[in-house]
Amino acid sequence: xxxxxxxxxxxxxxxxxxxxxxxxxxxxxxxxxxxxxxxxxxxxxxxxxxxxxxxxxxxxxxxxxxxxxxxxxxxxxxxxxxxxxxxxxxxxxxxxxxxxxxxxxxxxxxxxxxxxxxxxxxxxxxxxxxxxxxxxxxxxxxxxxxxxxxxxxxxxxxxxxxxxxxxxxxxxxxxxxxxxxxxxxxxxxxxxxxxxxxxxxxxxxxxxxxxxxxxxxxxxxxxxxxxxxxxxxxxxxxxxxxxxxxxx
Amino acid sequence: xxxxxxxxxxxxxxxxxxxxxxxxxxxxxxxxxxxxxxxxxxxxxxxxxxxxxxxxxxxxxxxxxxxxxxxxxxxxxxxxxxxxxxxxxxxxxxxxxxxxxxxxxxxxxxxxxxxxxxxxxxxxxxxxxxxxxxxxxxxxxxxxxxxxxxxxxxxxxxxxxxxxxxxxxxxxxxxxxxxxxxxxxxxxxxxxxxxxxxxxxxxxxxxxxxxxxxxxxxxxxxxxxxxxxxxxxxxxxxxxxxxxxxxxxxxxxxxxxxxxxxxx
Numbered sequence: 001x002x003x004x005x006x007x008x009x010x011x012x013x014x015x016x017x018x019x020x021x022x023x024x025x026x027x028x029x030x031x032x033x034x035x036x037x038x039x040x041x042x043x044x045x046x047x048x049x050x051x052x053x054x055x056x057x058x059x060x061x062x063x064x065x066x067x068x069x070x071x072x073x074x075x076x077x078x079x080x081x082x083x084x085x086x087x088x089x090x091x092x093x094x095x096x097x098x099x100x101x102x103x104x105x106x107x108x109x110x111x112x113x114x115x116x117x118x119x120x121x122x123x124x125x126x127x128x129x130x131x132x133x134x135x136x137x138x139x140x141x142x143x144x145x146x147x148x149x150x151x152x153x154x155x156x157x158x159x160x161x162x163x164x165x166x167x168x169x170x171x172x173x174x175x176x177x178x179x180x181x182x183x184x185x186x187x188x189x190x191x192x193x194x195x196x197x198x199x200x201x202x203x204x205x206x207x208x209x210x211x212x213x214x215x216x217x218x219x220x221x222x223x224x225x226x227x228x229x230x231x232x233x234x235x236x237x238x239x240x241x242x243x244x245x246x247x248x
Numbered sequence: 249x250x251x252x253x254x255x256x257x258x259x260x261x262x263x264x265x266x267x268x269x270x271x272x273x274x275x276x277x278x279x280x281x282x283x284x285x286x287x288x289x290x291x292x293x294x295x296x297x298x299x300x301x302x303x304x305x306x307x308x309x310x311x312x313x314x315x316x317x318x319x320x321x322x323x324x325x326x327x328x329x330x331x332x333x334x335x336x337x338x339x340x341x342x343x344x345x346x347x348x349x350x351x352x353x354x355x356x357x358x359x360x361x362x363x364x365x366x367x368x369x370x371x372x373x374x375x376x377x378x379x380x381x382x383x384x385x386x387x388x389x390x391x392x393x394x395x396x397x398x399x400x401x402x403x404x405x406x407x408x409x410x411x412x413x414x415x416x417x418x419x420x421x422x423x424x425x426x427x428x429x430x431x432x433x434x435x436x437x438x439x440x441x442x443x444x445x446x447x448x449x450x451x452x453x454x455x456x457x458x459x460x461x462x463x464x465x466x467x468x469x470x471x472x473x474x475x476x477x478x479x480x481x482x483x484x485x486x487x488x489x490x491x492x493x494x495x496x497x498x499x500x501x502x503x504x505x506x507x508x509x510x511x512x
Binding site for chain 2: 151246
């Protein structure tokens with residue numbers, strides 16, 4: 001409880017200091033927090049843009065699509081490489097090398113392939129979210145104690161039972177950590193994709209406001225996006241804690 | 249030694265790791281032939297790396313031998329036989345995310361034992377090893393000795409004719425190890441099982457065995473088989489025991505020195 005009170009206090013203090021510092025300065029560059037709610041209202045309906053709600057909804061859909069695909073591809077490839085040792089030994093170094101490349105360099109080619117619409121944002125979200133997932137599956141499989149697998153086999157467990165009763169619980173916490181990191185990166189991918197070039201979505205509106213020097217509007221949208229990412233990650237952390245308790 | 253009632257027949261088993269011509273190829277076992285009688289406790293003893301564990305894993309079907317055959321009852325072994333053979337490993341063989349009771353029941357679950365019977369068998373197995381009160385604890389809440397007793401309970405609950413134990417008390421301190429031996433002797437008095445027990449402790453071998461098999465340094469062959477006819481529970485200070493230990497040590501010492509590459 002005291003921790004929560006402290007956090008709240010720090011947040012309030014942060015805005016208070018911000019307000020005090022920004023008040024006497026040029027409002028174009030030094031935005032006062034008290035002006036943000038008004039800016040949000042103004043942004044809600046901009047004459048030459050669809051309503052803000054539609055942008056938010058589009059971005060959420062893109063994030064969901066990107067994350068679902070990243071999870072599916074990451075789990076599939078992770079288990080494929082992790083369970084077939086030879087295949088894994090061939091491809092894993094390639095994967096690690098690719099992961100080391102800053103993913104933004106791929107974005108222009110994704111735009112060329114998938115166009116300016118949602119598809120390229122989803123593709124970029126998949127690309128970013130995919131790596132931590134696949135790597136955590138590979139790490140998780142390596143963590144499964146060989147003795148436990150042997151024990152299960154000696155007691156008559158079939159391969160699928162070994163997978164479900166031994167491997168999954170043994171790798172759960174590592175894998176869930178990867179899934180959580182993947183979610184955060186999928187969100188980043190979609191937002192960055194929208195900001196770099198798009199016709200709709202939160203990222204687009206942020207870019208639009210920024211381009212027209214609507215700095216107050218820009219600031220409130222950026223803060224909103226940050227809050228949304230934080231909320232998603234908190235949800236992820238709760239799920240992670242639950243799974244860790246389950247897997248011990 | 250060709251009793252018709254043999255529980256395990258190991259015939260001319262050799263085993264190597266790695267392919268022919270591979271510089272890292274290791275010949276672990278060479279031409280081991282051995283029968284384990286029903287209800288007897290047989291200890292495998294020998295220097296480190298002599299293939300004791302490999303022989304045990306081959307006997308239970310966890311490892312396929314490069315050459316030779318193993319029969320359990322009338323069946324040629326080609327893989328794990330969970331209804332005939334139960335294992336106790338050296339350590340950390342309990343599932344850390346399950347309670348003691350769940351761990352014991354898991355093996356029965358794999359074999360399709362009905363829920364009610366699983367419950368009853370787990371309870372009596374935990375009773376037998378004195379862990380009834382710890383059924384709902386998790387493995388990391390138990391001491392090393394208790395964990396091994398839980399693993400033993402899991403093996404007992406499977407009600408197999410054969411129990412294979414790979415240095416089950418090897419990671420425990422001396423006193424706990426002695427007490428665990430006493431437990432095992434007591435349990436065997438109630439449930440007669442053929443037990444093959446890998447150990448590197450002469451003391452433990454003498455305290456528990458009906459027969460002791462001494463293995464040579466790698467590649468492991470069977471060097472000698474000693475009958476131990478002293479009654480249970482054994483007084484480890486009896487003169488016969490001292491004599492036996494000296495004889496056993498002489499053989500093990502010779503092989504251990506070979507394994508280390510120095511023969512003074």
